[in-house]
Amino acid sequence: LVSRDNHPVRSTVRVGGVPIGPDTVTLIAGPCAVETPQQTLEAAQMAKAAGATLLRGGAFKPRTSPYAFQGLGEQGLRILADVREKTGLPIVTEVVDAHDVPLVASYADMLQVGTRNTQNFALLQAVGAAGKPVMLKRGMSGTIEEWLMSAEYIAQRGNLDIVLCERGIRTFETATRNTLDVSAVPVAQRLSHLPVIIDPSHSGGRRDLVLPLTRAAVAVGADGVIIDVHPHPEQALCDGPQALVDGDLEELARIMRDFPPLL
Ligand code: PEP
Numbered sequence: 001l002v003s004r005d006n007h008p009v010r011s012t013v014r015v016g017g018v019p020i021g022p023d024t025v026t027l028i029a030g031p032c033a034v035e036t037p038q039q040t041l042e043a044a045q046m047a048k049a050a051g052a053t054l055l056r057g058g059a060f061k062p063r064t065s066p067y068a069f070q071g072l073g074e075q076g077l078r079i080l081a082d083v084r085e086k087t088g089l090p091i092v093t094e095v096v097d098a099h100d101v102p103l104v105a106s107y108a109d110m111l112q113v114g115t116r117n118t119q120n121f122a123l124l125q126a127v128g129a130a131g132k133p134v135m136l137k138r139g140m141s142g143t144i145e146e147w148l149m150s151a152e153y154i155a156q157r158g159n160l161d162i163v164l165c166e167r168g169i170r171t172f173e174t175a176t177r178n179t180l181d182v183s184a185v186p187v188a189q190r191l192s193h194l195p196v197i198i199d200p201s202h203s204g205g206r207r208d209l210v211l212p213l214t215r216a217a218v219a220v221g222a223d224g225v226i227i228d229v230h231p232h233p234e235q236a237l238c239d240g241p242q243a244l245v246d247g248d249l250e251e252l253a254r255i256m257r258d259f260p261p262l263l
Pocket of ligand 1: 032058062094113114115116137167199202
């Protein structure tokens with residue numbers, strides 16, 4: 001279902017009316033985690049100022065440590081819905097448990113499946129049946145073939161509104177949190193008709209790498225990027241070191257503006 005063999009034309013997925021696909025480079029930005037109404041609104045305003053047309057923000061956070069901030073849950077979803085109301089930005093947010101899919105889908109414009117859940121097949125089937133577009137991250141140790149098979153689980157449930165997201169993979173390198181596999185973009189685009197975007201924030205895990213990796217994403221032909229921004233990253237409850245700050249936004253906007261879509 002997701003293979004390009006049976007569907008030669010590359011697809012565009014619409015999220016609350018915003019297209020992600022071959023004719024555009026969509027900027028999705030926002031906080032890694034929803035922390036407070038004020039922080040989420042400020043991050044959304046930062047995102048909008050940089051040209052983002054979709055707001056990201058996690059209410060359910062899949063953290064490596066059980067002692068780390070796990071997200072605000074439904075309270076976080078309510079904050080996101082309120083910020084959507086105020087900014088007009090449709091919401092992309094993660095769901096980590098199949099049982100929470102109806103709840104998260106009742107607020108979200110797009111459901112995100114994170115790298116740790118790329119082969120959680122019950123979750124994939126549940127989001128496939130939820131009637132909302134899905135962003136599917138690549139497993140941090142997953143091959144492109146495995147990633148596409150995960151997308152197939154979603155598609156099998158009748159949902160072809162899937163966006164693939166390369167977010168870095170595990171390699172021997174320790175200088176970066178993950179190694180961004182830029183080649184995954186053209187490879188996945190050749191094998192699948194689904195749009196492919198890049199997450200330069202979770203790939204590098206470092207603020208100073210986000211803009212260079214965004215340039216790489218756009219240059220390699222990614223259909224979009226998803227980027228963490230935070231008004232006060234030093235106080236962030238999740239992934240502060242990779243969040244862009246106010247001073248980065250002009251350059252981010254310039255990158256998105258100056259790279260014409262590769263048609
Ligand atoms: C995220 O985008 O908030 C996230 C946790 O990403 P990943 O699943 O790629 O680690």
